[in-house]
Amino acid sequence: MSERVIILLGPPGAGKGTQASRLGQALSLPHVSTGDLFRENLKLETALGQKARGFMEKGALVPDALVLEMLFERVSRPDCSKGYLLDGFPRTLPQAEALEKRLGQRGARVQVLNLQVPDAQLLERITGRRSCKACGNIQHLKHSPPKLAGKCDKCGGELVQRSDDTAEVFGKRLTVYRAETLPLEAFYAARRLLVNVDGTRTPESVFEELARKAREAA
Numbered sequence: 001m002s003e004r005v006i007i008l009l010g011p012p013g014a015g016k017g018t019q020a021s022r023l024g025q026a027l028s029l030p031h032v033s034t035g036d037l038f039r040e041n042l043k044l045e046t047a048l049g050q051k052a053r054g055f056m057e058k059g060a061l062v063p064d065a066l067v068l069e070m071l072f073e074r075v076s077r078p079d080c081s082k083g084y085l086l087d088g089f090p091r092t093l094p095q096a097e098a099l100e101k102r103l104g105q106r107g108a109r110v111q112v113l114n115l116q117v118p119d120a121q122l123l124e125r126i127t128g129r130r131s132c133k134a135c136g137n138i139q140h141l142k143h144s145p146p147k148l149a150g151k152c153d154k155c156g157g158e159l160v161q162r163s164d165d166t167a168e169v170f171g172k173r174l175t176v177y178r179a180e181t182l183p184l185e186a187f188y189a190a191r192r193l194l195v196n197v198d199g200t201r202t203p204e205s206v207f208e209e210l211a212r213k214a215r216e217a218a
Contacts, residue, residue: 002107004029004083006214007090009184010115012173013122014199019115019207020087026211027218030079034088037070038062048073068098083108092180096187111217112188113210115199119174126170130159 006029008020017033024031041049048070055062067089075084090096103110117125128141134157139146146152150159163169188194195213199206 002109003081004109004218005103005111006083006085007110007112007188008085008087008115009112009181009188010199011117011119011122011177011181012170013126014115014117015125015203015206016087016115018203019210020085022207023210023214024085026207027085027214029082030084032071032074032080032084032086032089034067034071034091037074041070064092064094064098068095071099072102090184093183093187096184110193111195111214112184112193113213114185114188114194114196115206116196117199121200122174123167123170126165127161127167129161129165131162132157133160134158 006023006027008016008023010016020033021031023029038049038052042053043049048066051066052062052070055066071089074080090099124142125140128143130139130141130146131137132139132152132155135152135155137152137154137157139153139159146159148156151157152159164173185194195217197206197209197213
């Protein structure tokens with residue numbers, strides 16, 4: 001049977017990372033995150049990681065060709081032989097076209113699950129997040145407020161707002177998303193691969209629908 005590839009799309013703050021990890025486990029598919037790929041290659045100082053570091057140290061974007069090389073190296077490993085779940089990739093139309101070419105050559109079965117969340121709710125989610133400086137636990141001022149103000153429920157450490165969780169930074173990320181990634185919805189819809197999922201509900205409800213739609217397409 002051909003490999004199965006699930007692509008998870010959605011704006012920043014939609015919950016892709018959390019859902020992708022859980023969905024991958026439920027479907028017995030490796031969760032492949034481009035963020036993890038960068039960290040792994042940089043940490044191990046691979047040839048690809050060293051190339052990427054050169055661009056990052058200059059403040060430049062890592063070229064698509066290099067990102068694709070990292071991705072294709074990862075999904076060629078034995079654990080991805082039956083398929084995998086992509087989170088954070090593709091981000092641009094050229095990346096989607098390159099991935100489509102590779103998957104078409106391999107006869108892969110592709111499904112694109114798109115989390116939809118309004119901008120106002122995304123902003124509330126992002127700006128309300130607080131991270132523990134000690135253990136990394138994430139809480140939310142509205143949805144999972146700390147029992148003691150400013151203190152982590154898990155370890156009692158200090159809760160802080162990350163620099164990229166401010167309204168200003170989020171606004172910039174959303175602008176980039178709309179310009180570069182939003183066009184992927186039309187790209188995949190034209191290929192009848194896109195499945196929209198309401199991401200405004202509880203994480204549990206969203207997960208249940210993602211898992212159901214993924215199994216229906218299996």
